[in-house]
Amino acid sequence: xxxxxxxxxxxxxxxxxxxxxxxxxxxxxxxxxxxxxxxxxxxxxxxxxxxxxxxxxxxxxxxxxxxxxxxxxxxxxxxxxxxxxxxxxxxxxxxxxxxxxxxxxxxxxxxxxxxxxxxxxxxxxxxxxxxxxxxxxxxxxxxxxxxxxxxxxxxxxxxxxxxxxxxxxxxxxxxxxxxxxxxxxxxxxxxxxxxxxxxxxxxxxxxxxxxxxxxxxxxxxxxxxxxxxxxxxxxxxxxxxxxxxxxxxxxxxxxxxxxxxxxxxxxxxxxxxxxxxxxxxxxxxxxxxxxxxxxxxxxxxxxxxxxxxxxxxxxxxxxxxxxxxxxxxxxxxxxxxxxxxxxxxxxxxxxxxxxxxxxxxxxxxxxxxxxxxxxxxxxxxxxxxxxxxxxxxxxxxxxxxxxxxxxxxxxxxxxxxxxxxxxxxxxxxxxxxxxxxxxxxxxxxxxxxxxxxxxxxxxxxxxxxxxxxxxxxxxxxxxxxxxxxxxxxxxxxxxxxxxxxxxxxxxxxxxxxxxxxxxxxxxxxxxxxxxxxxxxxxxxxxxxxxxxxxxxxxxxxxxxxxxxxxxxxxxxxxxxxxxxxxxxxxxxxxxxxxxxxxxxxxxxxxxxxxxxxxxxxxxxxxxxxxxxxxxxxxx
Amino acid sequence: xxxxxxxxxxxxxxxxxxxxxxxxxxxxxxxxxxxxxxxxxxxxxxxxxxxxxxxxxxxxxxxxxxxxxxxxxxxxxxxxxxxxxxxxxxxxxxxxxxxxxxxxxxxxxxxxxxxxxxxxxxxxxxxxxxxxxxxxxxxxxxxxxxxxxxxxxxxxxxxxxxxxxx
Numbered sequence: 001x002x003x004x005x006x007x008x009x010x011x012x013x014x015x016x017x018x019x020x021x022x023x024x025x026x027x028x029x030x031x032x033x034x035x036x037x038x039x040x041x042x043x044x045x046x047x048x049x050x051x052x053x054x055x056x057x058x059x060x061x062x063x064x065x066x067x068x069x070x071x072x073x074x075x076x077x078x079x080x081x082x083x084x085x086x087x088x089x090x091x092x093x094x095x096x097x098x099x100x101x102x103x104x105x106x107x108x109x110x111x112x113x114x115x116x117x118x119x120x121x122x123x124x125x126x127x128x129x130x131x132x133x134x135x136x137x138x139x140x141x142x143x144x145x146x147x148x149x150x151x152x153x154x155x156x157x158x159x160x161x162x163x164x165x166x167x168x169x170x171x172x173x174x175x176x177x178x179x180x181x182x183x184x185x186x187x188x189x190x191x192x193x194x195x196x197x198x199x200x201x202x203x204x205x206x207x208x209x210x211x212x213x214x215x216x217x218x219x220x221x222x223x224x225x226x227x228x229x230x231x232x233x234x235x236x237x238x239x240x241x242x243x244x245x246x247x248x249x250x251x252x253x254x255x256x257x258x259x260x261x262x263x264x265x266x267x268x269x270x271x272x273x274x275x276x277x278x279x280x281x282x283x284x285x286x287x288x289x290x291x292x293x294x295x296x297x298x299x300x301x302x303x304x305x306x307x308x309x310x311x312x313x314x315x316x317x318x319x320x321x322x323x324x325x326x327x328x329x330x331x332x333x334x335x336x337x338x339x340x341x342x343x344x345x346x347x348x349x350x351x352x353x354x355x356x357x358x359x360x361x362x363x364x365x366x367x368x369x370x371x372x373x374x375x376x377x378x379x380x381x382x383x384x385x386x387x388x389x390x391x392x393x394x395x396x397x398x399x400x401x402x403x404x405x406x407x408x409x410x411x412x413x414x415x416x417x418x419x420x421x422x423x424x425x426x427x428x429x430x431x432x433x434x435x436x437x438x439x440x441x442x443x444x445x446x447x448x449x450x451x452x453x454x455x456x457x458x459x460x461x462x463x464x465x466x467x468x469x470x471x472x473x474x475x476x477x478x479x480x481x482x483x484x485x486x487x488x489x490x491x492x493x494x495x496x497x498x499x500x501x502x503x504x505x506x507x508x509x510x511x512x513x514x515x516x517x518x519x520x521x522x523x524x525x526x527x528x529x530x531x532x533x534x535x536x537x538x539x540x541x542x543x544x545x546x547x548x549x550x551x552x553x554x555x556x557x558x559x560x561x562x563x564x565x566x567x568x569x570x571x572x573x574x575x576x577x578x579x580x581x582x583x584x585x586x587x588x589x590x591x592x593x594x595x596x597x598x599x600x601x602x603x604x605x606x607x608x609x610x611x612x613x614x615x616x617x618x619x620x621x622x623x624x625x626x627x628x629x630x631x632x633x634x635x
Numbered sequence: 636x637x638x639x640x641x642x643x644x645x646x647x648x649x650x651x652x653x654x655x656x657x658x659x660x661x662x663x664x665x666x667x668x669x670x671x672x673x674x675x676x677x678x679x680x681x682x683x684x685x686x687x688x689x690x691x692x693x694x695x696x697x698x699x700x701x702x703x704x705x706x707x708x709x710x711x712x713x714x715x716x717x718x719x720x721x722x723x724x725x726x727x728x729x730x731x732x733x734x735x736x737x738x739x740x741x742x743x744x745x746x747x748x749x750x751x752x753x754x755x756x757x758x759x760x761x762x763x764x765x766x767x768x769x770x771x772x773x774x775x776x777x778x779x780x781x782x783x784x785x786x787x788x789x790x791x792x793x794x795x796x797x798x799x800x801x
Binding site: 329336354545553574 | 650661665668669672673675676677678679680697699715734735736737738739740765
């Protein structure tokens with residue numbers, strides 16, 4: 001297969017050249033070589049070196065170059081790990097990846113041109129957007145987001161190749177498992193880190209606002225999560241082939257749509273920096289990719305016939321179908337709310353946005369239903385359950401559901417949706433923890449093993465299963481944290497004079513005066529707020545205003561005191577220059593920390609799922625398993 | 636593993652028709668709910684002139700009003716209550732708010748206030764944002780602020796109204 005060898009070489013060459021191009025840009029940024037247009041645009045002698053490196057992805061042109069780097073690493077990695085597998089199938093997948101790579105190379109070399117030389121270079125530049133210099137999270141969030149976003153190109157190539165070759169079995173599903181899980185795990189963590197950044201930097205006290213930029217990252221996550229579940233059903237039952245492939249194609253198209261929305265300046269928000277020819281070019285690519293997908297699906301309809309069937313029954317199969325339906329509904333809801341203002345502005349010229357209540361009203365019921373389904377599905381057996389089985393499976397988790405609800409009521413929760421979420425969260429928590437614990441307990445009993453040995457044995461033998469339930473456990477925690485933190489907070493907004501105290505919940509906040517700080521890249525005024533809880537002195541919280549040389553308006557940075565119960569969140573709206581008074585926005589946000597912990601659990605679950613399962617290894621070593629069989633063994 | 640007898644086999648075409656019907660019904664219902672949800676929760680981005688031109692349509696709708704704080708119009712009331720005029724060169728709208736003004740708030744600056752127009756003739760706002768320009772300079776004297784630009788500059792800088800404890 002000389003063709004395949006050459007395709008592989010091309011993939012490696014692409015990866016290597018992208019690494020080289022990015023290293024060159026980082027060098028130019030560190031050397032403050034202002035004759036390079038991108039450096040002149042975002043570089044500055046005043047910023048520390050870590051900000052200079054981060055500037056690589058802080059503005060439009062550089063971020064597209066960085067996109068190329070991530071794509072190169074993905075294509076190189078996916079090609080290398082599959083170099084001697086699926087020889088009939090992989091060349092097509094690699095071909096599709098490289099076609100995407102060609103487009104992004106064109107984008108770098110054509111409209112973006114970060115390496116353009118400036119004939120008379122300036123002596124200094126403005127530095128990157130101050131909001132992006134304000135927190136260390138900006139170093140981690142964008143690369144992770146790219147790793148998630150760009151990585152969806154790999155499953156896209158796999159799905160397209162499956163349609164092109166008609167190989168929708170083992171060839172497609174096996175690499176898919178790894179290469180959908182990897183970007184999915186990155187995207188999950190990146191979305192929440194973005195929320196964390198907003199929480200720590202923007203100062204309005206929340207982590208999610210249904211902002212178009214946030215929605216752009218959330219949409220492909222929804223379809224990718226749906227694709228996971230439908231791929232599982234496809235693997236087990238040979239059904240939903242076209243549906244799974246469509247979800248994966250849609251995931252990729254949504255990443256391109258998201259890139260268009262955030263990078264072309266159509267929404268003017270914190271994340272979209274400028275307007276340029278890049279937007280229209282991405283739009284053309286989006287149109288071409290959509291046509292390609294639709295055409296591919298239309299011409300390959302005959303290969304998508306199901307091998308088995310699903311019966312209408314109360315079973316895990318049905319739960320999977322409902323799960324997919326709900327995820328797709330949520331995707332549509334968010335997509336419509338995000339795109340609607342654009343369509344209105346383009347057609348009628350009036351500006352508007354779709355308010356938060358729309359998203360909340362639509363997403364909350366769907367989210368709660370998904371939370372409940374995440375408990376019901378795994379509790380039910382595959383196939384068809386008898387009445388007795390159903391009762392045995394579905395009734396016990398009501399215990400934890402009751403406990404969660406009672407705890408909520410005791411803690412003062414009265415919001416109906418929050419109580420419902422707690423009920424469903426408790427139900428699903430019991431099912432999920434049961435699924436994680438039962439195999440361990442069985443093994444301890446059967447083999448007389450200790451806890452540690454049993455846990456390692458179970459996660460080694462049924463790693464995918466453990467990984468799946470770990471992700472579920474994180475998701476339950478995240479959804480409960482979101483429900484509680486978004487409905488049970490307390491907030492106050494007041495002008496406080498020096499020496500004056502404000503009471504918020506159990507806290508007494510006293511404004512003691514201000515300090516001036518001078519840092520290399522900014523000046524800051526820090527408000528000293530003494531925090532007391534009853535008789536206990538909890539020290540100072542110091543929300544601040546940062547002044548950047550390049551920006552007229554100061555940027556506030558909130559101060560947060562976190563505990564497992566709740567966060568005390570202070571941000572300053574204004575500071576009197578003489579320190580006589582501040583406009584204080586103080587909040588108590590319950591359970592926010594649990595959202596970060598939950599994300600860690602989900603990310604770890606995702607990583608665990610990436611490790612190969614021992615049982616599959618053993619089976620593969622004995623004999624190449626027939627299509628489908630080897631996959632079954634992993635469950 | 637189940638002991639129940641084999642299920643009555645559904646004919647393929649009947650299943651398909653039922654599934655199609657269910658999908659159409661669910662889809663139609665969903666579209667209705669979505670359209671209703673969007674219609675009720677639109678936030679209009681208007682300047683003072685557009686607000687005045689909208690007439691009765693302005694009452695009750697959520698509006699993000701952008702413009703310039705008129706010179707000499709700012710009046711601090713009791714507590715944190717605040718009144719000022721938002722102008723765009725042609726029209727002006729009286730704004731009342733209880734939100735604490737941001738650092739840069741002063742006469743002549745571009746602002747965006749979110750709220751509703753009241754029958755009493757003033758704009759009641761719970762949120763007050765100073766427009767974040769990308770320009771790296773202070774506005775000169777007598778320079779007017781473009782309402783549309785001001786609104787655009789605050790798009791995406793979303794804020795959330797926290798729930799007050801009972």
